Amino acid sequence: LQMEKTWDSGEPSQELPPDRPIGYGAFGVVWSVTDPRDGRKVALKKMPNVFQNLVSCKRVFRELRMLCFFKHDNVLSALDILQPPQIDCFEEIYVITELMQSDLHKVIVSPQPLTTDHIKVFLYQILRGLKYLHSAGILHRDIKPGNLLVNSNCLLKICDFGLARVEEPDPSRHMTQEVVTQYYRAPEVLMGCQHYTSSIDVWSVGCIFAELLGRRILFQAQSPIQQLDLITDLLGTPPLPAMASACEGARVHILRGPHKPPSLSVLYMLSDGATHEAVHLLCRMLVFDPAKRISGSDALSHPYLDEGRLRYHTCMCKCCYSVPSGRVYTRDFEPPADRPFSHNYEQSMHSVWQGKELIHRFITEHQQGKRVPLCINPQSAAFKTFIRSHPPPRTKRDCYQYPAL
Template sequence: ILLCGFTGGGAAIPQPHSNPASEVPSSAEMEPDRPIGYGAFGVVWSVTDPRDGRKVALKKMPNVFQNLVSCKRVFRELRMLCFFKHDNVLSALDILQPPQIDCFEEIYVITELMQSDLHKVIVSPQPLTTDHIKVFLYQILRGLKYLHSAGILHRDIKPGNLLVNSNCLLKICDFGLARVEEPDPSRHMTQEVVTQYYRAPEVLMGSRHYGPAIDIWSVGCIFAELLGRRILFQAQSPIQQLDLITDLLGTPPLSAMASACEGARAHILRGPHKPPSLSVLYMLSDGATHEAVHLLCRMLVFDPSKRISGSDALSHPYLDEGRLRYHTCMCQCCYSVPSGRVYTRDFEPAAERLFSHSYEESMHSVWQGKEFIHRFITEHQQGKRVPLCINPQSAAFKTFIR
């Protein structure tokens, strides 16, 4: 077991609780710890929680304290994972006990273990019905509405960051590039965001300020990918990416390029005028009905100010069946009683409050960032279950660290 629990005196608790239903552990409980994913900012393993024998995901965040930017990014992601309370957004179940601050170099976060991600589903030979697509799209937009209502931009929505289970439950994950929405348009934001295939045109054109609409564009690309089982805009470079977008949407008007950098605007204007060719979207698959294409066209709008919002997209009639299926047999907010199904009053709840990042303004050094994060984890664990830490005697430990 990669994890072990500690009592107040520091004694190891080497074994999980016994299975009350049987003295023989199931095959899932006997499954060894193993890596399940690697990202730009860490590695994720499937591990066993020794307190209850439950399989969970353990994310390792290495090299946290290399510089101040890294400190702020990791602390932001950590606080977000602890802030989230939504069925379609991955959140932290626990954070491992940190060592003394002088030895504190890595962070380990426990989240729910999901079986796969949407990218693996799309490229698999498994059939995707219209019902599958509607319930997936509904959950993506439901989770995104929650994030945006908390003032959070994900900035890397793509199929690989949408975790799914065999019952089609979906959760948005990977908040390494997420940040709080910037209300001041004069404040510049980085353009090094979003995987290229899902990058909105305003980011491709060098806009120094953007908002929630960049996530909606990404969802539109994923929607088309679910319908056609192939990437909609698969280019070799950002310039070619922009060309593929204008091939489909046509040459944008000058008003849609108001925030673009001069070079990108000149590139568009130098080329021949292109008429829109949105009718090709009907050829994505048999599931590309008039309703589906109508919603897709509302998402794939060049001008971000005219792109549909997450809340409005959820109100589109195409998603009515996805909403019904999700709340009839998949959600945690509705429940069944002998007399029938009791439905929640709010099918797509917003966040109860905005996510605050004011703490970043008072973080001026790496050591200060380390103190902030160490204190946050320690306070987060107070009053919780027996804290967990890495078990260095585990056979999986050396592989995990490597």
């Protein structure tokens, strides 16, 4: 992408071409670029159409503030935000984040073997990042393999907070049902529950855990109803109390069908790595009743993850370090957020223009006292290539070779 240094002295800007597109989604495209200030490869995410309506404005501002709030090794955060133009021309936002080499979906569909050690290290980092998010009061609401970025040294970061929101403590407040990619959607969401909790993210992690073990999607259905049927095929017909918050149509669909006994023993057939400990943890995550589902924090205490924790903190983390006399370990292996994420600012956003002013001010204040700001030359050929980018045909994509653990 064409990126410039902006100097008060009026020196000529430095322009660099784009490297390659690395991700696509509803938000647009993410490119690998080179930061001209230090030559470091980073990821540039474009947030387009921010000010179409007030809902879009609030959603993008929430994601932007979250990316600036996060301070955790297993959660992607903003390194910088590109300098916005004058407010009258301000229509889209560009965020710089750390560049990761691949994602867990690419790992799973690749031919590369995944050992039990790989799975434990990946699962440990997912839950470690999830504990941080939930302790800040944030629901991700779209945990899936493609939103788990990984490097060739097996470091993992949770990304894409476009659907994330602050957990709603009031059970009478309705929440949107259009969350979570279908294959990883919790049964309470599939059944039209009007209020849900952080347990929907834990269900998604359980589905990913099974996918890592079996190298295939656990509940791969063509529709939400078929998705629910596949879940009950495995877990059995849920008791009535587990469906207390479901909509009437979903309850009727479950009850009019034949009674299904649980068939959890099939989980042992996912792979040789599906040991008793692995299946026990998996069964604690894949519980139909969200009130009885294990939390992300409690899942970290499961003995299955002991080896993953040891490997991560012995040679992969930034919170521990080595000295000549040995390894110095942090006091808290899975630290929570130091404070809740606040979304009180949303109460003062009553119009798109007001939202634009708030976002413009936030970015400007965020850049104060930092390095020389970056901006984009929209007339450059590289930028025009960037905005014309479209997703390639879906194939089994390449993946980086992972070290033995």
